[in-house]
Amino acid sequence: MRPAPPLAVLAFLAAGCADAPEPAAAPPAPPAPPVAEAASLAAAGAYARAAPAGGVSAVFFRLENGTATPDTLVAARTDAASRVQVHETTESADGLRGMREADRVAVPAGGAVAFEPGGLHVMLLDLRRGLAEGDTVDLALDFAEGQTLALRVPVRGLQ
Template sequence: MLNRFSRAALVLGLFAVAPPVLAGGEDVVVEDAWSRASIGTGRPGVAYMTLRNTGAEPVVVTGLRTDLAMMPMIHSTTTDAQGVTRMSHMEAVEIAAGEAVALAPGGLHVMLMDLQRPMVEGESYTLSVIFADGTEATVDVPILGIAARGPAN
C-alpha cells in the first residue's frame, strides 16, 4: 500500500518537473543551410544552418539523418580564455519559442562523420533534423567550395 502511494507520488513528482509540451519539426524553418566540399570521404564534413522555431513552444533537436554520412551529429566548438579550442558532442539542442539557433563556423555545427561519398562543390544533399517528439524537418543542403566562409559565398 505504502509502496503504491510512494509510486504514485513519484509519478506525480515526475509530472511536476516534466518539461512543457514540446512542439516539433512542423514549426521549425531551416534557413541558410550550407556545407563545404570535402576531399574524398576520409575526413569529417561539416554543415551549417539556422534553425528558426516559429512555434509557441520550445523544440528540442535530438538527432540528424542523412544518406551522405552514417554518423551526423551536432558538435559545439568552444574556445577558452587562453584561445584553446575544443569540440564536444551535443546530445540535444533546445530552441526556445520564437527563437533561432545558428549553426555557424566556430560554434555549433553539424559534423558529418563516416561520409558515404565525397562532398562535391555544386552538388547538394538532403539532411533531416529530428526533434524530441519524433517529427523531422528536412532541408536540401548546397555544397559550396572548400574555402567557403558562409552561405552567401
C-alpha cells in the first residue's frame, strides 16, 4: 500500500497551482501596416519588340489592378527611347489601321487591361540604342493614384 503524500507537498502543489501566473495577456498586435497598393498593381508578361537604334518599338503587357481602387495609367517612361507614348490602335471604316496617343488608360479595381499587338501598347519612338532579343528595357509606368511600376522588360525578336 502506498503511503499518502505528505500534506505539505499537497499544499505546495495547490499553492503552486493557484499562484501560477496567468499567461501574460498578449500585447495588442500593432496595427498591420497598410498593404502597399503597388504590390497589387502589376504588369504581367511584359515584352518589347526588337528594333534598330533610331527605330520604333512597342511594349506589351497585361496591366492588372489587384487593388480595391480604380487606377489610371497616366505616363510611361524609359531611357531607351527619346519619346515614349501610350498608344491605342485604331481602325478606320475601310480597314486602315492607325495609332493614336491614349493619354490615360483606366484600369478598374480588380480588373485588367491588355496591352497587345493590334490594341493598346507603349510606343518607344526614336530608340537610343538597338533592342535585340535578350536585351532588356527599363520601363516605368506612372499611375494617377501615385504608384509607379518599374519594369525590366525583356526584348523579343520579331516573329
